[in-house]
Amino acid sequence: MIFILLITVLLAWLVVRQYQKVSRLPPGPVSIPLLGNLPQIIYYLWTTGSVVSTLDLFRKKYGNIFTLWVGPIPHVSIADYDTAHEVFVKNAGKYADKFNPPLFRDLKHDLGVATTNGDHWQEMRRFALQTLRNMGVGKDVMEDKIMEEFNARCADIDKAAVDGVTVSHAAEFFDLTVGSIINSILVGKRFEDNNKQEFLTIKSALDKAFEFISPFDMTVPVWVLKRFFSQHYEKMMKVMTECQDFAANEAVQRYKLFKAGKYVVEKDNVSDYTDAFLLKIQQDGENSDFNLESLKTMLFDLWITGQETTTTTLISGFNQLLLHPEVMEKAREEIMKITNNGSRPLSLSDRSSTPYLNATIGEIQRHASILNINFWRINREPTYMGGHPVDSGAFVAAQLSVLHVNETIFENPQEFNPERFISDEKLLQKVIPFGVGKRSCLGESLARSELYLVSLLGQIHIFVQFFILQIFGNLLLRYNFKPHGKLSTKEVTPYGFAKRPFKLEMKFVKI
CATH class of the missing domain: 1.10.630.10 (Cytochrome P450)
Structure with missing residues (x-):
């Protein structure tokens, strides 16, 4: 009984913690603690037939700035030129x-x-x-x-x-x-x-x-x-x-x-x-x-x-x-x-x-x-991108193939x-x-x-x-x-x- 209670408390804590993290990031598909969005990513890679079409599908559903969790790490993708320019040119030193x-x-x-x-x-x-x-x-x-x-x-x-x-x-x-x-x-x-x-x-x-x-x-x-x-x-x-x-x-x-x-x-x-x-x-x-x-x-x-x-x-x-x-x-x-x-x-x-x-x-x-997936930059401090909060520790990239x-x-x-x-x-x-x-x-x-x-x-x-x-x-x-x-x-x-x-x-x- 105690073991089941401990597992329940742990799962509840993981879900609440994941929800708190998600609230400090741009929108994206529902993520699972530890696994993130890996199940959805694998499924859409299989059904759409490519990395680019998968990312584009998420862009159309969640907007030009969206978050995918690859395991426990959030990856913020930018598929909009103006936002990419704002983030990586005007604030280049941060990234x-x-x-x-x-x-x-x-x-x-x-x-x-x-x-x-x-x-x-x-x-x-x-x-x-x-x-x-x-x-x-x-x-x-x-x-x-x-x-x-x-x-x-x-x-x-x-x-x-x-x-x-x-x-x-x-x-x-x-x-x-x-x-x-x-x-x-x-x-x-x-x-x-x-x-x-x-x-x-x-x-x-x-x-x-x-x-x-x-x-x-x-x-x-x-x-x-x-x-x-x-x-x-x-x-x-x-x-x-x-x-x-x-x-x-x-x-x-x-x-x-x-x-x-x-x-x-x-x-x-x-x-x-x-x-x-x-x-x-x-x-x-x-x-x-x-x-x-x-x-x-x-x-x-x-x-x-x-x-x-x-x-x-x-x-x-x-x-x-x-x-x-x-x-x-x-x-x-x-x-x-x-x-x-x-x-x-x-x-x-x-x-x-x-x-x-x-x-x-x-x-x-x-x-x-050239790149299906652009190289990720590391976000060192909490900030806003295109009106969305982006927490520190997130990986950020202008996804050129989708843009x-x-x-x-x-x-x-x-x-x-x-x-x-x-x-x-x-x-x-x-x-x-x-x-x-x-x-x-x-x-x-x-x-x-x-x-x-x-x-x-x-x-x-x-x-x-x-x-x-x-x-x-x-x-x-x-x-x-x-x-x-x-x-x-x-x-x-x-x-x-x-x-x-x-x-x-x-x-x-x-x-």
């Missing part, structure tokens, strides 16, 4: 700290910039931004680097052409183009015939890893993965460790020469990110921020963020253009007009003269919307329609594929440039925006594109934390 997934902490030991917090994150971000600026990211010198690599890849395409037509896997073309540019920026080495196959092998393994790494893997303690899912854990760690070693291999060799006194960095002759990092050590000595392990982790973070965001957007973009050839033709006509019928390459300086291309890239980025399909912002969101940005220029500001606030994507500038120039249709990340713009635009100047095999907009990883591009094959038809 600089990210939730660091245990899996990443086990791999990177709280080093790098992607998921770390505090003084180390601030120092690494500050150094990376300054180094990339010094190297000309977003300027003519970076545009020249992108075009040099772009021309080399197009030469390979032309060389393989039969009657002016080359069939290629989009992923291989874009991976090599983007990867080579990023690698040259980070370690001063591009991918050529003697080393490109190793890169493609590593990249293929990374792609497969992204397909089987789930939100579950990103949230549970590492000991759970090691004990109950040991083979799965070892497989994930093996792939990520191999990728990190590959990204840092050139830098490690240079570091060894540097420590042996056989390599000295000249202050006025810094050729890549690794040189800049070694110069910092050369001037100030090694410390907890600037050392070999930190260098390896930073190279991995920059390589992953720049590579994945850019290539995923480019592949998704060309898939959309092949599905909507009228959009491709209209963008090409605009580019041809400002480049005197293709007599010169498209430049970043042309961006103000290509409104339709900019709109097309914006629509591509809205549909590509980009919010019909109150983007009319008929499932349609691919660049014209929406022509009729409302301010709407383009609400496409935020790289996040908002202090923890937005470090590679945004580079990504945006790449997109515009290769098709002048795009923008992404300090690494990714610079690419997409250049690659999109200039590809449209040189080639017409046709599908080779089926086309589809079906989500490849509907239950993953990040989107994976459709495995697209296409014909490059020389213009």
Whole structure:
């Protein structure tokens, strides 16, 4: 009898405590003590078929700011641009700290910039931004680097052409183009015939890893993965460790020469990110921020963020253009007009003269919307968001994938329609594929440039925006594109934390 009474009192206390916590948070489905909303989340994932549709269902039911309890921790999702801007831009200092997934902490030991917090994150971000600026990211010198690599890849395409037509896997073309540019920026080495196959092998393994790494893997303690899912854990760690070693291999060799006194960095002759990092050590000595392990982790973070965001957007973009050839033709006509019928390459300086291309890239980025689930920030003190109380200890995120399909912002969101940005220029500001606030994507500038120039249709990340713009635009100047095999907009990883591009094959038809 006493035991039953104790259990009853405990359950009552848990229910009252849960109710008190819920009252200090935005609305959401009824949660169970300890389990939270996990039963509902699992059910709707199964019935709707994807993470994004599940989150969108909760948005429609509970509003643009809603709470889901993942176990005992409340997660507040923001699917409204104005609220996201208010929280993460105007009050950016409050939400600089990210939730660091245990899996990443086990791999990177709280080093790098992607998921770390505090003084180390601030120092690494500050150094990376300054180094990339010094190297000309977003300027003519970076545009020249992108075009040099772009021309080399197009030469390979032309060389393989039969009657002016080359069939290629989009992923291989874009991976090599983007990867080579990023690698040259980070370690001063591009991918050529003697080393490109190793890169493609590593990249293929990374792609497969992204397909089987789930939100579950990103949230549970590492000991759970090691004990109950040991083979799965070892497989994930093996792939990520191999990728990190590959990204840092050139830098490690240079570091060894540097420590042996056989390599000295000249202050006025810094050729890549690794040189800049070694110069910092050369001037100030090694410390907890600037050392070999930190260098390896930073190279991995920059390589992953720049590579994945850019290539995923480019592949998704060309898939959309092949599905909507009228959009491709209209963008090409605009580019041809400002480049005197293709007599010169498209430049970043042309961006103000290509409104339709900019709109097309914006629509591509809205549909590509890389993250199914955005990285969570930690709310440190009680506050209000969009009129709702948000208690301290809650995780908060602008859920970009849901924001980009919010019909109150983007009319008929499932349609691919660049014209929406022509009729409302301010709407383009609400496409935020790289996040908002202090923890937005470090590679945004580079990504945006790449997109515009290769098709002048795009923008992404300090690494990714610079690419997409250049690659999109200039590809449209040189080639017409046709599908080779089926086309589809079906989500490849509907239950993953990040989107994976459709495995697209296409014909490059020389213009």
